[in-house]
Amino acid sequence: MSRFTSVSPYRQWDVRFGNRPHGIDTTVRTYQLTPDQLERLRNGESFDDILKGASEVVKQKLDLTVEEYVEMKLKGMNDAEIAQAKGLTKQQLYNWRSFRRTKIEQAEQAMKEAQQEIAAAVETEQGTQETVKESNVTEEIDDKGIEWLKREAIHAHKLLTEKEQECEEKQHMLDAVLARNEELHKEVLVLESEIARLKELVQELTNRNERYSDTTFENERELRALRMYALHKLQKDVYGV
The missing domain is CATH 1.20.5 (Single alpha-helices involved in coiled-coils or other helix-helix interfaces)
Structure with missing residues (x-):
């Protein structure tokens, strides 16, 4: 007589996938390469070496700090004017800004808050001076x-x-x-x-x-x-x- 083959319950129903941590970085990063960097990438140079070299070049050649950049932006200067004032190309300034985006945002926020505090202090001082003037005028009634x-x-x-x-x-x-x-x-x-x-x-x-x-x-x-x-x-x- 024929017999039914027994199947383990673990092997029944849908396929199971493992849930152990794989430790793989799944973060999506985007990069914008210059024409020179694209040419180097086509010639077979490693992508990491290209980015590393660009970072080192920016660090070595650009004489520009985050505070100076933010101060110029608050004065109303655009990137083209800033690049011209510092003797840089637009691409160099773009690469420099890309690596310091977070610091630039933090510095802009800090400078704006400082300006607001200064404006509030000036208004308070003006109000105090006006109050003193009014008091002096009141005291001058003969x-x-x-x-x-x-x-x-x-x-x-x-x-x-x-x-x-x-x-x-x-x-x-x-x-x-x-x-x-x-x-x-x-x-x-x-x-x-x-x-x-x-x-x-x-x-x-x-x-x-x-x-x-x-x-x-x-x-x-x-x-x-x-x-x-x-x-x-x-x-x-x-x-x-």
């Missing part, structure tokens, strides 16, 4: 100025007193006007009551007049009837009709 201020204060107090008296007089006048207004209001109420009473009286007289008119009309009609009856009676008695 007795004449104080006397003038006293006279102005007395004059202002006098004007204030006059205004207060004027306000009191106007307040009295206002109180009198309000009292008179109250009296007139009461009189208006009395007159309104009298007018209402007179209206009622007029209405009563009107109603009485209407009743008298009706009575007069009835009396006149009865009088005409009596006159006609008397005339008819007289004719009958006289003429026998």
